[in-house]
Amino acid sequence: MSPKNYVTVNTCSACQPLGAALALKGIAQAMPLIHGSQGCSTYMRLYLVRHFREPIDIASSALNEKDAIYGGEANLQAAVKNVINRYNPAIIGLITGCLAETIGDDIDRISAECAKSYPDITLVPIRAPGFADDWSAGFHTAVKQVVCHLARRTKGSRAINFLPGIISPADTRWLKLLLVDSGISAIILPDNSLTLDAPLTVDCLEKPLSAIPPGGTKCSDIVKMGDSRGTIELSLAAGEQSAGVCLKEDFSIERRHLGLPIGLRATDNFFGAIKELGGRITERYIEPRGRLLDAMADAHRRLFGLKAVIYGEPDLTAAMANFILELGMEPVLLASASTKLSQAIEILAATYNWPYQPEILEAADFKKIAQKIAGRHLDLLIGDSNGRHLANALDIPLLRVGFPVYDRYGAGRIRTLGYEAAIRLVDQIANIFQESREDKDRLKIEDVI
Amino acid sequence: MNNNNTLNNQQINMLLERRAHIAEKTADRRSELACNQASLAGAVSQRACVYSGARVVLNPITDAAHIVHGPIGCAAYTWDIRGSLSSGSRLYRQSFSTDLQTREVIFGGEQKLYHAIREVARDYRPAAIFVYSTCPVGIIGDDIKAVCSQAEKEIDFPVIPVRSEGFRGNKSDGYKAAGEALFNYVIGTKKTLSKAPYKVNILGEYNVAGDLWEVKHYFTELGIEVVASITGDGRIGDIARAHTADLNLVQCSGSMKHLAQMMMEKYNIPYQEVSFFGLEDFSRTLLQVADFFNDKNMLASAKKIIKREKIKTEKVLAAYRQKLHGKIAAVYMGGAAKTMALIRVFNKLGMQVAVAGTQSGKAKDYRQISALLGNGAIIIDDANPLELTELLKKKGIDIFVGGVKERYLAYKLGIAFSDFNHDRDILFAGFKGIACFAKEVHDSIFSPVWKLARKNKG
CATH class of the missing domain: 3.40.50.1980 (Nitrogenase molybdenum iron protein domain)
Known part of the structure; x- marks a missing residue:
């Protein structure tokens, strides 16, 4: 046992309200409203904007000292009124920040009270104190709250609910196309494919802008989730915080947990599950499987035995570990600020028969990660941009995946799901090491002129 | 409740309470506008909080450790975000937080803070420790001043409390808190006098x-x-x-x-x-x-x-001035000083500033800003993204200068952008800096992408 740490050094976490706001950004005409001080929403916007490189608006009830003493209800009501006035949203997520949670504002009551004045707009209270759990928990909680609030049983349908968890807009686009092509009627929540990776079109330039960017899962579709015949969850870490729980409890809809389809076998299983639901996987999705194996064969001598540390959001961390094991690489340490990492790993390790159990570090920060790996040989870090200091200090490369990736372009377009994304990842990792092996005894400019 | 503010015969959609925060510069009257007020709830202000103000001011002190006493988010969102460079220690680029949990919010966080300070002192040997208080800390009533002075007794360097609970005001109050921390705990504590005249x-x-x-x-x-x-x-x-x-x-x-x-x-x-x-x-x-x-x-x-420097710099600027002459800029900064400096530079580049604003300007600042602007220019206080979007579109802006949050708002309108805030890595100060800035403005405006985006009609 290492001595107890009282200070968190170089966090790999972010707060629950940020995750909640991120989830709402995948719902059509939704606006997150943080009930707290002005700074919270501004900082979350900054953090999200640096990753997605999109304009991202989050409202705030802008509490001040007086409100902190006497309660923030009046401010929250004013904020709701002003947000409706300016953004014309279909749904507002009322997310409690630390301040509102500490002063004890009853968000459920205030939300219900507010809702009476706006019958056409959905107001969803989301309790997400920043001093509990982490951003990924806030994400799942927000999705669950929205579903619990909206989903209804009406006439019964043959649709499938897809809860992809935290994936990039590019991965969401892939998933959407796949499901359309499979012939399965699916409701994907959230859907960030357009909202967080919007094209620059002539419409943007010339037409009056809509206050909330287009795209996202429609509220009318979320209502219908109560009718579906099943729920597929790609998050193994969400657990009781998953929207699947309330769909099961309230509407007896079966849940199935798959984990993120990253790599060969996880994608095989994912496609298998879609087939079991009556979907067909067309040739264009299967054909890359052979090319993935071919890429793995091409690069296996560069990859085998490479030791990697993977850190970040628990589902991605676990799924990436499963993938690099297929490449003959060794995940020597899996770390997350979340305490849900082991449960995700346990399921994957059992499903895919992992040859050994890698070391797991929960409630991690980068100092604890550094202490764990001190003195050991390491080849690669896999995770978000916050690990760049550690990678630099260790003088090893960092494969950037997950959130946030703010020091490279195209974070919203990083793909991890399916065979084709796996091919790209294989090539990318192998090339990092190919490059570092290249001929040091290079020709000089005078040799080649 | 939306109200249309008539500016230069163009309609700007604004909330009623926001209308007094915008003005048009005209020849016949002084443009006065409401400012220095708390942000309107739900208006999506671009402002941050007291903590943020204190943190951005103090963080560039390179050999200090900065401990955020609060929930993890406050530390996460301010870790290494300012491109301030160091010629020595890199300690300031590490992030320290007490990472408050529910139990501390209920039972108090003083013990955790005390141990955190000792841990950082032991492991990092900083020249000083700044301890920032955040929203929940202000509510639960942790006495960070007492904890700091208690911890300081066992340590041979200052442990400095910064009163920066987010809800106690705005960013400017954070600047003040930072200044007071330096004034009360650092300045004047060393006697060594240098011989320089x-x-x-x-x-x-x-x-x-x-x-x-x-x-x-x-x-x-x-x-x-x-x-x-x-x-x-x-x-x-x-x-x-x-x-x-x-x-x-x-x-x-x-x-x-x-x-x-x-x-x-x-x-x-x-x-x-x-x-x-x-x-x-x-x-x-x-x-x-x-x-x-x-x-x-x-x-x-x-x-x-x-x-000597003017000759060199003028030559560079003259070339850019030729290309940039007549282009229209918008400026939205945190403070008024930067906004004014930018307007002067754009004027010098032969450009015209059609929109100028700040997050936290005072009445006097806005009068000075107004004096630098041409007739018809818009002045705006504590703007929000929708107002900025509309102004950028209606004023035919060629380049927008602001901070990270505003960058993609401009891009989505097909408008060039230059970061004048934390996130840049291009030198802007001094003689060299102004040449870099002119290049930055030029290269941003003349990238082919903006023309391509306009031509790209489906």
Whole structure:
């Protein structure tokens, strides 16, 4: 046992309200409203904007000292009124920040009270104190709250609910196309494919802008989730915080947990599950499987035995570990600020028969990660941009995946799901090491002129 | 409840309560606007909080440890976000947080903070520790001042409480809290006097992209010692003897004027508000300082430097001016000093500023801004994304200058953008900086992407 740490050094976490706001950004005409001080929403916007490189608006009830003493209800009501006035949203997520949670504002009551004045707009209270759990928990909680609030049983349908968890807009686009092509009627929540990776079109330039960017899962579709015949969850870490729980409890809809389809076998299983639901996987999705194996064969001598540390959001961390094991690489340490990492790993390790159990570090920060790996040989870090200091200090490369990736372009377009994304990842990792092996005894400019 | 504000015959959609925060510069009347107020709930202000103000001011002190006493988010979102460079310690680039959990919010976080301070002191040997209080800490009533002084007894360097609960005001209050922390706990704690005949402190230059270094060497060339930079590339030991300087040069008045005033009262150090941005501004600064010291040789050297650098810089600027002439800019910054400096530079580049705003300007600032603008220009206080979007579109803006959050708002409108805030890695200060800025503006506007985006009709 290492001595107890009282200070968190170089966090790999972010707060629950940020995750909640991120989830709402995948719902059509939704606006997150943080009930707290002005700074919270501004900082979350900054953090999200640096990753997605999109304009991202989050409202705030802008509490001040007086409100902190006497309660923030009046401010929250004013904020709701002003947000409706300016953004014309279909749904507002009322997310409690630390301040509102500490002063004890009853968000459920205030939300219900507010809702009476706006019958056409959905107001969803989301309790997400920043001093509990982490951003990924806030994400799942927000999705669950929205579903619990909206989903209804009406006439019964043959649709499938897809809860992809935290994936990039590019991965969401892939998933959407796949499901359309499979012939399965699916409701994907959230859907960030357009909202967080919007094209620059002539419409943007010339037409009056809509206050909330287009795209996202429609509220009318979320209502219908109560009718579906099943729920597929790609998050193994969400657990009781998953929207699947309330769909099961309230509407007896079966849940199935798959984990993120990253790599060969996880994608095989994912496609298998879609087939079991009556979907067909067309040739264009299967054909890359052979090319993935071919890429793995091409690069296996560069990859085998490479030791990697993977850190970040628990589902991605676990799924990436499963993938690099297929490449003959060794995940020597899996770390997350979340305490849900082991449960995700346990399921994957059992499903895919992992040859050994890698070391797991929960409630991690980068100092604890550094202490764990001190003195050991390491080849690669896999995770978000916050690990760049550690990678630099260790003088090893960092494969950037997950959130946030703010020091490279195209974070919203990083793909991890399916065979084709796996091919790209294989090539990318192998090339990092190919490059570092290249001929040091290079020709000089005078040799080649 | 939406109200249309008629500006230059164009309609701007604004909430009723926001209408007084915008004005059009006209020839026949002074444009007064409402400002210095709390942000309107639900209006999506671009402002941050008290903590953020305190943190951005103090964070560039490189050899200090900055412990955020609060929930993890406050630390996560401020970790290494400012491009302030260091010539020495890199401690300031590490993030320390007490990472408050539910149990501490219920039972108090003083013990955890106390142990956190000791842990950081033991493991990192910083020159000082700043302890920032955040929203929940202010509510649960942790006495961070008592904890800091308790911990300090066992440590041989200052442990400094910063009162920065987010809800206690706005970013400007955070600047104040930061200044007071330095004034009460650091400045004046070291007695060593340097032998240099002329000594200044530089206040409110944060060394983003190395700006401080670019201006500092000119002072050295003039025979002036910069005792302390507060705070870009700053060191606790230097700031501790800042009271020995003859003059304070205040570059970012929004963040540092308060400290300069306190130093004037206690240590009799006069201050001058200066600007390092722009050929004229920086030249004036050098002359002003030489004037202050009333040294003929120094004045002659300053004139020589200016003449030498001006020739070089003017040549570069002239080429850009030809291309940029008539282009239209919008400026939205945190403080008024930067906004004004930018307007002057755009005017110098032959461009016109059609929209100018700040997050936290005061009435006097807006009058000065107004005086620099041409008729028909819009002045806006505490703007939000929808208002900015509309202004950018209606005013035919070619380039928007602001911070990270505003960048993609501009891009989505097909408008060029330049970051004048934390996130840039391009030098903007001094003679070299202004040439870099002109290049930045030019390259941003003339990228083919904006034309392609317009042509790309489906």
